[in-house]
Amino acid sequence: MSMTDQQQAEKIAEIFRGRQTLDKLLDMEFIDVGVGHATLRMTITKDKSNVMGSAHGGAIFALADAVFAYACNSQNIVTVASGCSIDFLAPAFPGDTLTAKAQYQGGRGxxxxxxxxxxxxxxxxxxxxxxxxxxTKDTILGENS
Incomplete structure (x- = not known):
């Protein structure tokens, strides 16, 4: 019996959560995933701060990059980043909880x-x-998923 698209996205997320990654080092919390979208959360701690006392841009970038990986791999095709940009609009501070929501906007090929x-x-x-x-041309779960 084949999986639904949602079940497939959840299975891939389960595999990703089982890996030893920067997400775990930074204590990111998985919230949800679906086809083309995902949500992760991370609390800013003193260890994730910069020299000015606000959240380090690298920590915020890592959160965004991690949720991007969940969203763009949710359809059982190994997918990698080919580029990205980030705009910092307001500071976050230790004690703040940041939520990153990724959403597929469209594409071609x-x-x-x-x-x-x-x-x-x-x-x-x-x-x-x-x-x-x-x-890429590779799959995460295999061809018969």
Missing amino acids: RQGIYDIMITNQDDKLIATFRGKSHA
Whole structure:
């Protein structure tokens, strides 16, 4: 019996969560995944701060990049980043909880565009990230999934 698209996305997310990655080092929390979208959350700690006391841009970027990976691989095609950009709009501070939501915007051929909105616990927009993806010819779960 074959999986639904949603079950397939959840199975891939389960595999990804089982891997030893930067996501775990930074204590990112998986929230949900679906075809072309995903949500992750991370609390800013003192260890994720910069010399000015606000959230380090690299920590925010890592959160956005991680949720991008979940969203763009949700259709059982090994997909990698081919480019990305981030805009920091407001600071976050230790104690803030950031939520990153990725959404597929469209694409052509093997190329895709994903927008990620990063908000804090008050739903204030902290950063936006646009990721460009490139799908390979390989699958994550195998051909018969």
